[in-house]
Amino acid sequence: PLGISSPEEVPPQAILRNPGSPVRLVDAQTGAVYAEGKDYVVPKVRARRWTWTDPFAELEIPQGSAIRPGTRLSLDCYTPAVCFEHQVSLCVSNPRLYEVLEKSARTIRELLGPRVWNISLDEVRNGNTCALCRSKGTDMAHLQAECFRKMYDIIRKVDPKAEISVWNDMLDPFHNAHDRYYCGSGSWAGIADLIPRDVIVLDWCHKQGVKARAQAYGRGFFPLESSLGYDIPEGESWTTNYLRHRVGYEMPDDDYRRGRAYTMINKYVSSAAHLAGNRLVSAEEMTNTYMLFNTPLELLKLGSDMNAITGITHSVWHGFNYSPPEAGFPGWVQYGSYYNEQNTWWPYFHLLNDYRARLSALLQQAEMQTDIAILLPIDELWGEYGVQTEPFPMYPKGSKYHIPQLLWEAVHKNGGGCDFITPRQLAAAAVDADGLHCGRRCYKVLLDVGDSAIGLRSFDGRQRASSVALPDSNRFLEWYGSLQRREQLPHAVDIAWPDRFFLHNHYRTDHGEDMYFFANAHIDREFSTDVAFPREVTRRRTAWLYDCSTGRRTPLPLRDGRLRITLQPSESWVVIFSRQRPRRIETTAPQPLSDSSAAPLGPWRVSLHHAIEHWDTAVVWDTLRDLRETPFANFAGTLAYTAEVFLSPSDLEAGDRWLCVPTSDICELHVNGHPCGTIWF
Numbered sequence: 001p002l003g004i005s006s007p008e009e010v011p012p013q014a015i016l017r018n019p020g021s022p023v024r025l026v027d028a029q030t031g032a033v034y035a036e037g038k039d040y041v042v043p044k045v046r047a048r049r050w051t052w053t054d055p056f057a058e059l060e061i062p063q064g065s066a067i068r069p070g071t072r073l074s075l076d077c078y079t080p081a082v083c084f085e086h087q088v089s090l091c092v093s094n095p096r097l098y099e100v101l102e103k104s105a106r107t108i109r110e111l112l113g114p115r116v117w118n119i120s121l122d123e124v125r126n127g128n129t130c131a132l133c134r135s136k137g138t139d140m141a142h143l144q145a146e147c148f149r150k151m152y153d154i155i156r157k158v159d160p161k162a163e164i165s166v167w168n169d170m171l172d173p174f175h176n177a178h179d180r181y182y183c184g185s186g187s188w189a190g191i192a193d194l195i196p197r198d199v200i201v202l203d204w205c206h207k208q209g210v211k212a213r214a215q216a217y218g219r220g221f222f223p224l225e226s227s228l229g230y231d232i233p234e235g236e237s238w239t240t241n242y243l244r245h246r247v248g249y250e251m252p253d254d255d256y257r258r259g260r261a262y263t264m265i266n267k268y269v270s271s272a273a274h275l276a277g278n279r280l281v282s283a284e285e286m287t288n289t290y291m292l293f294n295t296p297l298e299l300l301k302l303g304s305d306m307n308a309i310t311g312i313t314h315s316v317w318h319g320f321n322y323s324p325p326e327a328g329f330p331g332w333v334q335y336g337s338y339y340n341e342q343n344t345w346w347p348y349f350h351l352l353n354d355y356r357a358r359l360s361a362l363l364q365q366a367e368m369q370t371d372i373a374i375l376l377p378i379d380e381l382w383g384e385y386g387v388q389t390e391p392f393p394m395y396p397k398g399s400k401y402h403i404p405q406l407l408w409e410a411v412h413k414n415g416g417g418c419d420f421i422t423p424r425q426l427a428a429a430a431v432d433a434d435g436l437h438c439g440r441r442c443y444k445v446l447l448d449v450g451d452s453a454i455g456l457r458s459f460d461g462r463q464r465a466s467s468v469a470l471p472d473s474n475r476f477l478e479w480y481g482s483l484q485r486r487e488q489l490p491h492a493v494d495i496a497w498p499d500r501f502f503l504h505n506h507y508r509t510d511h512g513e514d515m516y517f518f519a520n521a522h523i524d525r526e527f528s529t530d531v532a533f534p535r536e537v538t539r540r541r542t543a544w545l546y547d548c549s550t551g552r553r554t555p556l557p558l559r560d561g562r563l564r565i566t567l568q569p570s571e572s573w574v575v576i577f578s579r580q581r582p583r584r585i586e587t588t589a590p591q592p593l594s595d596s597s598a599a600p601l602g603p604w605r606v607s608l609h610h611a612i613e614h615w616d617t618a619v620v621w622d623t624l625r626d627l628r629e630t631p632f633a634n635f636a637g638t639l640a641y642t643a644e645v646f647l648s649p650s651d652l653e654a655g656d657r658w659l660c661v662p663t664s665d666i667c668e669l670h671v672n673g674h675p676c677g678t679i680w681f
Contacts, residue, residue, distance in 0.1 A: 091132060214233070236266070417491075502518070519567070541578060
């Protein structure tokens with residue numbers, strides 16, 4: 001339903017005149033047909049940028065016309081097929097097209113003399129709708145193959161020795177060569193079999209020794225299969241978007257989009273990578289909108305950690321870093337984050353890069369462990385609502401199509417691991433005693449998303465099948481935890497107190513070491529839980545904590561295979577079980593987020609230097625204050641806090657409890673002029 005209560009018939013904005021678009025003007029009452037050129041003149045369509053708010057086309061009535069004032073007319077004509085506001089399709093059945101193309105080809109041959117020619121038959125949005133094309137009684141595949149052959153023959157005519165190439169998207173059934181692609185009438189299926197066999201389907205990345213990376217999704221794409229053929233399939237994440245949600249503060253059950261820095265497509269992309277055996281899974285991180293100049297490094301780290309949980313192993317920061325001096329501040333504002341030397345955290349940006357580089361290096365040398373496959377209802381979705389525009393699909397909130405997003409999160413947050421698969425992967429899968437084999441993966445359990453229940457089928461030797469009712473109020477975390485225990489579903493670790501903000505992935509390295517990534521996705525709240533690891537993982541191995549922010553590693557104390565994990569806000573742990581033994585293991589209690597026994601410091605001498613306006617000032621505060629409650633609420637720059645503290649030997653024995661200062665954003669600590677470290681999350 002379009003939701004239009006009273007549709008109104010309106011004139012076209014432009015009237016096409018070519019062999020495939022005849023015009024017929026008649027008297028609406030008598031049916032008398034008027035002669036073009038004698039009774040009316042069609043205005044010429046000029047190439048320009050089109051919008052749907054342009055004025056309507058007007059027919060010219062010449063002197064001596066048979067059309068009288070007040071006559072009601074009926075017009076039968078064609079109007080341009082407009083795509084993306086300004087792209088107007090041409091007719092591939094119009095003979096005039098090939099006259100122009102041959103003239104163009106001869107000019108190219110004369111001026112450039114290329115060895116390789118490219119027929120740019122890509123991203124074809126419309127076709128087979130005008131009278132000339134329809135008269136052939138064929139589909140898009142045969143119509144465009146005929147067009148391709150004519151262009152191929154033109155190139156051969158002007159340059160018999162030419163190598164001829166074409167983009168792959170309109171030939172690939174997992175890309176655009178299928179039914180219901182954009183506005184073409186008829187299917188594209190089978191077009192690859194209709195073009196000459198000596199044509200090079202472009203793979204120029206590999207020919208140049210470069211890997212191919214692409215965001216292979218969006219309207220008309222298979223959201224999972226389209227990523228199978230790329231060396232580096234890529235997803236995307238948004239620090240903030242049109243939802244105006246709060247990453248790091250919310251993780252609701254009724255909307256899989258809110259509070260998540262990743263978009264729904266990332267799990268599709270990483271699943272395709274796992275099925276294809278690719279470890280390098282990229283993401284465009286962290287697209288930003290309304291928090292552009294208030295985004296701290298901590299939020300970028302938090303969003304990047306969330307992406308890692310979806311299976312992403314490589315970050316490509318999305319932002320802008322150039323603006324001409326004459327543009328002033330803030331300069332050219334684009335989508336993305338503000339990666340610019342005018343940003344106050346620019347001198348510390350390397351800390352985030354170092355962290356993500358270390359984490360990426362680990363993840364790219366290991367296989368993410370996924371024992372569970374979630375069967376996506378893609379065919380049903382397309383049949384009910386049509387193809388979607390990922391990563392922002394438009395199916396109704398609350399429909400069953402949002403379930404896979406909440407379900408995969410619940411699997412991982414309860415200590416398991418999973419991938420998405422589609423009916424096409426399932427149809428090509430094989431089953432044996434080891435499990436369900438799809439591509440490079442072997443799954444022990446298949447979860448089939450239904451309208452009111454999840455179908456569960458086991459391939460772990462018991463070969464059982466059942467149907468489980470969906471949870472009330474979308475509380476998938478608790479529902480799946482209960483299901484996991486009741487059905488003894490495979491999982492990597494037992495998490496004593498699963499939490500919506502406690503994230504988990506399990507990996508296995510090339511050396512056979514088990515590696516676990518844990519992250520606290522809350523930006524204000526610390527989290528603590530016990531995690532139990534399998535005996536086959538802990539036996540004769542030591543648990544090491546690898547700190548990706550510093551590159552240091554520390555042995556961890558285990559008790560009966562259990563580990564107490566306490567994560568500060570936005571903190572993450574990489575726990576690796578290795579046969580390497582430490583000299584000793586120190587049992588250290590986790591440092592609290594705040595310590596009431598710490599002695600208050602003050603007064604504070606505060607110096608402020610504005611990063612953009614370059615002014616300096618100084619104030620004295622008895623206690624630390626929230627800048628939002630001071631005259632400096634909109635300050636951007638560096639604040640230097642200085643206080644004196646006198647320590648006795650007993651104070652020093654108490655460790656660092658004497659210095660417990662709540663910080664926000666980035667904080668450097670200096671004691672007697674000596675740098676003691678930087679906190680940036």
